[in-house]
Structures are given as C-alpha cells and as structure tokens.
Amino acid sequence: MRSIRAAAVGAVTMSLALAATACGGGSSSNDGSGDSPKTLTYWASNQGASIAVDKQVLQPELDKFEKQTGIKVKLEVVPWTDLLNRILTATTSGQGPDALNIGNTWSASLQATGALLPWDAKNFAKIGGRDRFVDSALGSTGAEGKDPVAVPLYSMAYALYYNKKIFADAGIAGPPATWDELVADGKKIKAKGKSVLGAEGSNLSENIHHVFVFAKQHGADFFGPDGKPNFTDPKVVAAVQQYVGLMAKDKAIPPGDAEYAQNQSVSDFAKGNQAMLLWQSAAANLKSQGMSEDAYGIAPVPVQSGTPGTGTQVNSMVAGINLAVFRNSHNPDGAAKFVKFMTSDDEQKILNKAYSSIPPVKSAQEDPAFTAPANAVLKNTLATSAAALPQVASESQFETAVGTAVKDLFADAAAGRAVTADSVKAKLEKAQQQMPAA
Incomplete structure (x- = not known):
C-alpha cells in the first residue's frame, strides 16, 4: 500500500x-x-x-x-x-x-x-x-x-534503492546490510555533499510501515496477543526512536524530509539528490521520472544484524x-x-x-x-x-494515531528538539489513548 x-x-x-x-x-x-x-x-x-x-x-x-x-x-x-x-x-x-x-x-x-x-x-x-x-x-x-x-x-515489498554513482564516488563497494552499516556509509556520502536517505515524515502510512518493521526487528508488536494496543512497550519505544533517530541522531535523513508527503523522496532519489531510498516496488515510479534502471541498485532493507528472514530479521511489511x-x-x-x-x-x-x-x-x-x-x-x-500488519478492526485508527505521532517526532527532530525515549513514549501514549475501546 x-x-x-x-x-x-x-x-x-x-x-x-x-x-x-x-x-x-x-x-x-x-x-x-x-x-x-x-x-x-x-x-x-x-x-x-x-x-x-x-x-x-x-x-x-x-x-x-x-x-x-x-x-x-x-x-x-x-x-x-x-x-x-x-x-x-x-x-x-x-x-x-x-x-x-x-x-x-x-x-x-x-x-x-x-x-x-x-x-x-x-x-x-x-x-x-x-x-x-x-x-x-x-x-x-x-x-x-x-x-x-x-x-x-x-x-x-519494500527494498533499499541505492544510487550506484553516489556510492562509487564515496568509495562504498555495495549496499548496507545493517542499519549500523547504513549510518557509517552515510558519513562517507555526506562528506561528498550528498543527502543520505530519503523519508516522508508527513506521510502517515510510510511512517507506520517503517516503525512496524523496526518494531519487529526489536522483537515487539504494536498489539498484544489479546488484540489490545501495546504502543508504550519499551521495545516499541526503542524501535520508533531508532527510526526517527535516523534524522535526529544519525543525520542520515535530511531535516527537510520531515515535511515530505507523497512521492517527494522518490523524486529526490530520481534526480540524484540522495543516495538511498526505502520504497515499495519503485522501479516504474523511478522510470517515469527519468531515472535509468542502470543508475541504481536494489537490495533488501537493512536489519539489525545478520541477514533478512523471519522473526527479528523481518525487513518489510506485506x-x-x-x-x-x-x-x-x-x-x-x-x-x-x-x-x-x-x-x-x-x-x-x-x-x-x-x-x-x-x-x-x-x-x-x-x-x-x-x-x-x-x-x-x-x-x-x-x-x-x-x-503482515495487524489484521485488527482498529488498524486504520492505528495508522492514523501512530503515524501522526511519528510525524510529530520528525517535526521535533527537524526543529532540533531532542527525540528521547521519554518524548517518544509520551507521543505513543497519546496515540494509544486515541484508540477505540475494545
């Protein structure tokens, strides 16, 4: 979606x-x-x-x-x-x-x-x-x-799209397999004057899709076995903090992307303004914006360690x-x-x-x-x-409430405000209060 x-x-x-x-x-x-x-x-x-x-x-x-x-x-x-x-x-x-x-x-x-x-x-x-x-x-x-x-x-499915020329110019041999590698590569890319990773901080469903994957990689779920929201679980908080931290802490996502909505990060990537993009099946979109298939590579979305798979190695929503x-x-x-x-x-x-x-x-x-x-x-x-994202009756409310919480956290990061475990938990607690009663 x-x-x-x-x-x-x-x-x-x-x-x-x-x-x-x-x-x-x-x-x-x-x-x-x-x-x-x-x-x-x-x-x-x-x-x-x-x-x-x-x-x-x-x-x-x-x-x-x-x-x-x-x-x-x-x-x-x-x-x-x-x-x-x-x-x-x-x-x-x-x-x-x-x-x-x-x-x-x-x-x-x-x-x-x-x-x-x-x-x-x-x-x-x-x-x-x-x-x-x-x-x-x-x-x-x-x-x-x-x-x-x-x-x-x-x-x-989501994949990591990367600009081959930007990688070569920065002396990077291939795409990152882990988030730590992505952050390390980002320092080399920024040294060459390019943006590292595109995001759409005002795009609620993009926010949901990514924090869902990060939560899986932290061994957490937004909903418990009983179907009730579990947004303030420490592992969920850590997952959201890590994703927004790509802007707030790691400086991999440009601050301006906090205001991006539909397709703006794709356009930046297609124009050669950024090195990497996390997107769903982007080839046709990139082609329509004039980017040659030879100009980019496609790799699995990074994981915390090792290689993609089940459990904590999940790297995409269905x-x-x-x-x-x-x-x-x-x-x-x-x-x-x-x-x-x-x-x-x-x-x-x-x-x-x-x-x-x-x-x-x-x-x-x-x-x-x-x-x-x-x-x-x-x-x-x-x-x-x-x-698959949770197949629960309140899923659309979940996308709205948590997607908005992440949007607000990106706005904090773009404004230079600290994104801490406490500030993330407060936003997620507010989102959980907005969910309908079971």
Whole structure:
C-alpha cells in the first residue's frame, strides 16, 4: 500500500459528517432495456508517479473491458492522502463507488464496517477460485477466520534503492546490510555533499510501515496477543526512536524530509539528490521520472544484524493493493465481472509490469518479467522476510494515531528538539489513548 494521511482519530466522526455530501454513489445509469446497469464507478489508488500516469496505464485496460462486456467504467484515481477518508465517508453514507482499490492493511478495518462485499466461496468461484491467489496476499484481505472483503490486485515489498554513482564516488563497494552499516556509509556520502536517505515524515502510512518493521526487528508488536494496543512497550519505544533517530541522531535523513508527503523522496532519489531510498516496488515510479534502471541498485532493507528472514530479521511489511466491491453496488454482477477481468492472467501481467509490482495471481507470476533481477529482491522478501500488519478492526485508527505521532517526532527532530525515549513514549501514549475501546 502507498501513502495516506487520515484525519486524527478523535476527529473522524466530524470529518465523515463534513465529507458525506461530497461523495458520489455507484452509477445506476441504464441502457433502457431493463438489463443491469451498463456503467461502473471505480476508485483506483494512485500507484504511479502521478494521477496522470495512472490514467495512462488504466484507461486502455478499462476500454478493453468495455469492449468485452459492454460495461463502461468511470475511473477516478484518488490520491493516497484522500483515499482512506473517502472510503470511510462512503461506508458511512452508503454512497460509494461500485469497485475500489484499498490498501491491504485496511482490510480488517473496512471489513468491520460491513460495507464491503464478502468474498465467500460462491463469489470467488465467479473469478476463477480462491486457489488462484498466493497465500501471503490472501493473508491481508481481512480478519482471520472470516471471508475476505477484497481480493489481491498488486503485491509489493519494500527494498533499499541505492544510487550506484553516489556510492562509487564515496568509495562504498555495495549496499548496507545493517542499519549500523547504513549510518557509517552515510558519513562517507555526506562528506561528498550528498543527502543520505530519503523519508516522508508527513506521510502517515510510510511512517507506520517503517516503525512496524523496526518494531519487529526489536522483537515487539504494536498489539498484544489479546488484540489490545501495546504502543508504550519499551521495545516499541526503542524501535520508533531508532527510526526517527535516523534524522535526529544519525543525520542520515535530511531535516527537510520531515515535511515530505507523497512521492517527494522518490523524486529526490530520481534526480540524484540522495543516495538511498526505502520504497515499495519503485522501479516504474523511478522510470517515469527519468531515472535509468542502470543508475541504481536494489537490495533488501537493512536489519539489525545478520541477514533478512523471519522473526527479528523481518525487513518489510506485506505490502499490496486489494480490489473490493461495495455491498450496495447498483451493479454487483458487473462489478464481479470487473474483478474477474482485473485479476485475469493477462491483466495481472500488464498491470503489475506497469507498476513494477508482483502479481498475487500464481500463474501470472510465471511470466519472465517477474523473474528478472529487479523483481528478485521483492519476490524473495515477500516469500521469506515480510510480515503482515495487524489484521485488527482498529488498524486504520492505528495508522492514523501512530503515524501522526511519528510525524510529530520528525517535526521535533527537524526543529532540533531532542527525540528521547521519554518524548517518544509520551507521543505513543497519546496515540494509544486515541484508540477505540475494545
């Protein structure tokens, strides 16, 4: 999943009330024959370098679907900064699109609203069966033991992208395998006048994704076995402090990045202004911004020590985009046909190639494009060293509350204020107080 900025949890009700009048419903236009509606509305997430890029990728495929089925798809590409609030508004008002992309980490939260169509055995049969999808992708489609509320569309993992020329100029032979190595490399890179590592401190979901991984590497979880938030666990505090400390203590992340939101750190990397980038499946994004594939290398995200793997060697969350159908769609049959089309082998190859992501459909992964070196790190990470974010009903509130806490800590670091264990704990304690009661 890419970046989000949701309203503060305490203000969610107010934001939904204010936004409700601005949300359009699924289309009910009809061809006059008494058949099912011939139009679908589709909210796509911003996967490319811009909304314009996404329209260029998606519109030819939607035209193809219309030619095959006679159903026109009205496309809206929604920025990640707006998508979660738009969806929450739609679940409250009942005025949503027919089909929509959701970040896979939101699946359990949106499942709890009851607004999305469950994908039971009957519905999966309409799109070729559940067995077509890889297990790791299905693991982020809803709460365990319940029918999924979405099907996987794009699978992604985080990797470390590094500028080969900047590394060579600084006398660095290869990418860092541990955070200590990254910090040490950063000193050599700064001596050559370059920024070290990009981050997006105002991007709530990027904040969540990284501190989740750091917590895993510290042997901690944000939620206990009982599903209750555990944000002030000393290991969680240490994990958040280490991540923000890349700016506050290690000076690897530039202070200006505290204000960065969507894709700004990617742009800096593409322009050669920084040496490293932590990002999900970034190749297509970098290419669209004019960076040659020969200019950068791809390596696993660093760990505390050793090499990536399970447990404390986790180095990515299971990233990805799911495709869902609103339960109150005016054209559920057409929406099911659309899901079948988007998850077909041919479309999976086309779309995942365009976005440099990995198909969650097993048979589509056999295409040579997904066995190339650029994708090998991503596939291996998903298979061996990635963990799913908590599939709990309060996951979206978690992203908002803790993501905002990390944003505030980055602001402190950028302003030269100390980021200590006590200040981190205070921010996380405030975030935990914002979580809904169990």
